[in-house]
Amino acid sequence: MTAVFQKAIDEEEEEEIEEVCNAFDGEVDIHTQTTSSHDTKNNLKGFFTSFLSMEEEHDQKRARTISEEENGDTTTNRKKPRASRAVISDVTGSEPVQQRRLWVKDRSRAWWEEECSRFDYPEADFKNAFRMSKSTFNLICDELNAAVAKEDTALRNAIPVRQRVAVCVWRLATGEPLRLVSKKFGLGISTCHKLVLEVCKAIKDVLMPKYLQWPDEESLRSVGETFEAVSGIPNIVGSMYTTHVPIIAPKISVAAYFNKRHTERNQKTSYSITIQAVVNPRGVFTDLCIGWPGSMSDDQVLEKSLLYQRANSGGLLKGSWVAVKRHAF
Numbered sequence: 001m002t003a004v005f006q007k008a009i010d011e012e013e014e015e016e017i018e019e020v021c022n023a024f025d026g027e028v029d030i031h032t033q034t035t036s037s038h039d040t041k042n043n044l045k046g047f048f049t050s051f052l053s054m055e056e057e058h059d060q061k062r063a064r065t066i067s068e069e070e071n072g073d074t075t076t077n078r079k080k081p082r083a084s085r086a087v088i089s090d091v092t093g094s095e096p097v098q099q100r101r102l103w104v105k106d107r108s109r110a111w112w113e114e115e116c117s118r119f120d121y122p123e124a125d126f127k128n129a130f131r132m133s134k135s136t137f138n139l140i141c142d143e144l145n146a147a148v149a150k151e152d153t154a155l156r157n158a159i160p161v162r163q164r165v166a167v168c169v170w171r172l173a174t175g176e177p178l179r180l181v182s183k184k185f186g187l188g189i190s191t192c193h194k195l196v197l198e199v200c201k202a203i204k205d206v207l208m209p210k211y212l213q214w215p216d217e218e219s220l221r222s223v224g225e226t227f228e229a230v231s232g233i234p235n236i237v238g239s240m241y242t243t244h245v246p247i248i249a250p251k252i253s254v255a256a257y258f259n260k261r262h263t264e265r266n267q268k269t270s271y272s273i274t275i276q277a278v279v280n281p282r283g284v285f286t287d288l289c290i291g292w293p294g295s296m297s298d299d300q301v302l303e304k305s306l307l308y309q310r311a312n313s314g315g316l317l318k319g320s321w322v323a324v325k326r327h328a329f
Contacts, residue, residue: 109186112163130166131173140207141165147202159187159195167192168199214286220320226281227323238286238322239279242298244272256293270294274301278322298324 115121116129126134141162148165150158163185171181171192178196182189215223220237227236249271250257262270272294278287289305302308302324310316 107183107186107188112166112185116166117162129173130169132169137165137169140169140203143207143210144199144202147206148198159191164195165199167195171196172200208288212285212288214316215280217318220318223280224320230281231323233323235320236323237280237317237320240276240302240322240324242274242276242301244274244294246270246272247294253293256295259294262294276301276305276307278307 116126121134123134126137130137144165145161149161152158167181167185167187170176170184171178176184178189178192181192185192187195215237223237224235227239228234244259244262246259246262247257249269254271257271257273259270259272262272273290274292274294274296276289276298277285280286287305287307289301289307292301292304296304307316307322311322
């Protein structure tokens, strides 16, 4: 190694190094060139000395490692991963394996679990909170049980069906922001948002086809008689009203959802979708048309509805009428 070092600093290579340095640094005077060549030589000597010492140290460590492996000592200066130690301890039975822990924020569920879920919770308070009676709420839970129930996992227990339905009903009944719904039921904000969507979809898929039905011929006669007894007008089988639900401005077709009437009344730009509903004398919904843009008039929404198309075909009303806010057909 010493011979290599001595050969690297002979006079010919010193001249080449000076030429390279001078070519890189540009034009310098004679005194500067002489000083620079000496400095470069000293720096190169230090560099090669450090490099050779590091190489020798690396060779010694490598030789030491090889000798240890040949002697069967493979544990020196080696660290095993924690996972490997855990697997070995589990196989040998020397130490228990540490289980994974799931971090969950501790939230209070006292209002729902200790008050509303009690059997003796006052009916009036429950109806004031959820806008429905206990019996209706229990019926909805029973009907949606198969659609919204989830199974427990090894990490956590599933949210009960009653609490899932309660989150959705509370959100729809009060209109409270999800932040307050989250605090009320002791669940995360994103969890409450997901529950509302899931339960609404279950209501649409399970409850609407079963309970939202137009009366048959026999029921129409009974409905007509009840309406006539109340209003004195014969052949009325339904009462219709169209309203608007405020929404956030959509990303597409914004002008179609612009609600001029609400904007003028509230002095604030408003967007909405329409809901056209028909009810019987007991206030039970018999037909719904939801989702047309808020810029459409009530007449336009009516003409777009399936009820209007079926009535014009002559197979739905059969000579009866539906009372509307401004017109009838």
